[in-house]
Amino acid sequence: MSELMRAIGLMSGTSMDGIDVAMLATDGENDVERGPFLAVSYDPAFRERLKQGLEDAKTIRVRTERPGILADLQRELTLRHAAAVERFLELNGLSAADIDILGFHGQTVLHRPDDALTVQIGDGPLLATETGIDVVYDMRANDMVHGGQGAPLVPAYHAALAQGLKNAAWPVCFVNIGGISNLTFLGRDGAIIAFDSGPGNTLIDQWVETHAGVPYDQGGMIASEGRVVASLAERYLDNPFFTAEKRRSLDRNDFLPPEGDEAELSDGARTLAYLTAAAILKSAGHLPEMPKTFIICGGGRHNRIIMADLRELASHHGSAVLSAEDAGFDGDAMEAEAWAYLAARSLKGLPLTFPGTTGARQPVSGGVVARTRK
Numbered sequence: 001m002s003e004l005m006r007a008i009g010l011m012s013g014t015s016m017d018g019i020d021v022a023m024l025a026t027d028g029e030n031d032v033e034r035g036p037f038l039a040v041s042y043d044p045a046f047r048e049r050l051k052q053g054l055e056d057a058k059t060i061r062v063r064t065e066r067p068g069i070l071a072d073l074q075r076e077l078t079l080r081h082a083a084a085v086e087r088f089l090e091l092n093g094l095s096a097a098d099i100d101i102l103g104f105h106g107q108t109v110l111h112r113p114d115d116a117l118t119v120q121i122g123d124g125p126l127l128a129t130e131t132g133i134d135v136v137y138d139m140r141a142n143d144m145v146h147g148g149q150g151a152p153l154v155p156a157y158h159a160a161l162a163q164g165l166k167n168a169a170w171p172v173c174f175v176n177i178g179g180i181s182n183l184t185f186l187g188r189d190g191a192i193i194a195f196d197s198g199p200g201n202t203l204i205d206q207w208v209e210t211h212a213g214v215p216y217d218q219g220g221m222i223a224s225e226g227r228v229v230a231s232l233a234e235r236y237l238d239n240p241f242f243t244a245e246k247r248r249s250l251d252r253n254d255f256l257p258p259e260g261d262e263a264e265l266s267d268g269a270r271t272l273a274y275l276t277a278a279a280i281l282k283s284a285g286h287l288p289e290m291p292k293t294f295i296i297c298g299g300g301r302h303n304r305i306i307m308a309d310l311r312e313l314a315s316h317h318g319s320a321v322l323s324a325e326d327a328g329f330d331g332d333a334m335e336a337e338a339w340a341y342l343a344a345r346s347l348k349g350l351p352l353t354f355p356g357t358t359g360a361r362q363p364v365s366g367g368v369v370a371r372t373r374k
Ligand SMILES: Nc1ncnc2c1ncn2[C@@H]1O[C@H](COP(=O)(O)OP(=O)(O)OP(=O)(O)O)[C@@H](O)[C@H]1O
Pocket: 011, 012, 013, 014, 015, 016, 017, 176, 177, 178, 179, 180, 181, 200, 201, 202, 204, 205, 216, 217, 218, 219, 220, 297, 298, 299, 300, 302, 303, 335
């Protein structure tokens, strides 16, 4: 058994709800011991700044450009990550010297795989200086250099976790319902296929924020009072994304929320919850075979309507739907854990992505290391 690294992963996802912090002891290969997790929420004012950042990023043509507020925002975001690490260490009775590496995702502000352009703001060297811990950051870029979509990157971690699964029927499919949803198919023969599967929570979040002034539909309560507007759901599901020959990763703005007059509040939330579930099943139609078990991670699994729709749609294929917890994992921590795992892999020069996950021409490593001045 090779030596385990203590790695902390930091994820600020497309939902822009906060920073997830998770720790692993891992060799970056098959050995994974899951540690503590902390979620640090962004305040509404900072979420608004992130949204402005996404707007300002639209003019970026070269990935190092930081127009508008982006240079300032990058610094603020990085300092918030440093504070989150400090809090995490304090809560768990740890110090910087106990940690080998931080895996820093940053915030995606632009993702245009067709132009081989992906931009995550986040200053790795500043985070290393502030925390006193070495940092691996910018993990998506090298994949694009090698012909990949730059996302999803979590599949390598899903594959490692799947080895510990007990009593799940294979093939297994991990589904992350974050802002955008993505899935990882794992075949009995070791096959690994992954792609973004459609809108996750972003449309629901934007819809209920605009029409009810709340950041998300807690538990799917608003949706539970509505009915699916079939024409609206069909309009989304007719998007060429679902039938394109090549699987393509998504930018947060690839799908936009309905116009205000297309549904009333609860029908809109109900329709978008259905869309989230139906998009996953429709995308799964591109897999070599229908998974026998879907394992659901990410914030969307807290929406009971999404989960009920998923169970219903999957049952037509004889597939079971489990929450990450049913399978023995932590569905809120998984992406941050993945960034810890990927950082450990990056340090060892192991591949982060594969032809079957991002479409990269060959398995490729990635990430940039920022060393502390210790
Ligand atoms: N209790 C809840 N009920 C309903 N929805 C919830 C609940 N908690 C979280 N969510 C949804 O989950 C979202 C956050 O999910 P998550 O943290 O997995 O996304 P992310 O990591 O930001 O996105 P991505 O995986 O696309 O990068 C919230 O924006 C909200 O829509």
